[in-house]
Amino acid sequence: MDSPQVEIRRATEDDLPGMEWEGEFRHFRRLYRAAFLDACQGRKTILLAKSDGVIVGQLIVQFGTDLACLPRPELTGYLYSFRVREGFRGRGVGSQLIETAEAALRERDYQQAAIAAAKVNPRARRLYERLGYSVVGEDPGQWSYLDDRGIVRNIAEPAHILAKGL
Numbered sequence: 001m002d003s004p005q006v007e008i009r010r011a012t013e014d015d016l017p018g019m020e021w022e023g024e025f026r027h028f029r030r031l032y033r034a035a036f037l038d039a040c041q042g043r044k045t046i047l048l049a050k051s052d053g054v055i056v057g058q059l060i061v062q063f064g065t066d067l068a069c070l071p072r073p074e075l076t077g078y079l080y081s082f083r084v085r086e087g088f089r090g091r092g093v094g095s096q097l098i099e100t101a102e103a104a105l106r107e108r109d110y111q112q113a114a115i116a117a118a119k120v121n122p123r124a125r126r127l128y129e130r131l132g133y134s135v136v137g138e139d140p141g142q143w144s145y146l147d148d149r150g151i152v153r154n155i156a157e158p159a160h161i162l163a164k165g166l
């Protein structure tokens with residue numbers, strides 16, 4: 001299938017509402033704003049795939065990680081919050097986002113990229129392996145966040161951690 005015409009670029013503050021899509025990801029509002037503030041400080045980059053001005057995919061890059069299973073975590077970029085809209089999946093948009101993230105890490109002399117694949121998501125793992133990542137460990141995937149209404153949400157999503165040398 002043809003690759004859709006998408007443009008990959010860094011998020012601006014004006015993009016934050018669009019990252020909630022049509023409300024499906026409203027619960028992450030505070031996380032996205034915090035990630036944007038981190039991006040302003042140079043600690044993260046938010047990459048968006050846009051088609052006709054609409055956000056159809058996203059990936060956040062964190063410069064440095066504290067994942068215990070990785071050697072040299074301070075030289076590792078951690079990729080997360082990765083998704084592509086359903087009608088755009090399977091056409092290379094996700095791969096383009098990951099490749100752009102890797103380029104951003106190389107530019108900053110990071111030596112490794114890492115990403116988590118939920119154990120219940122073998123298709124995502126297959127994509128990462130195809131892009132050169134391999135499993136280096138596991139993570140219980142337990143974390144919490146405050147949703148848009150200020151309610152604590154607890155997540156438990158056991159994951160494989162995959163990494164790739166850059």
Ligand SMILES: CC(C)(COP(=O)(O)OP(=O)(O)OC[C@H]1O[C@@H](n2cnc3c(N)ncnc32)[C@H](O)[C@@H]1OP(=O)(O)O)[C@@H](O)C(=O)NCCC(=O)NCCS
Nearest residue numbers: 082083084089090091092093094095116117123124126127
């Ligand atoms: C994973 C995801 C971001 C990949 O984006 P994409 O644009 O479809 O990726 P590409 O077109 O570059 O690569 C296609 C590969 O992605 C993976 N993929 C496709 N649809 C997927 C889905 N619904 N869920 C998980 N992985 C999927 C498959 O490995 C696929 O290869 P295949 O067609 O040979 O099975 C996208 O499918 C998605 O948003 N999935 C739902 C959310 C998710 O699983 N995020 C990852 C969290 S670890």
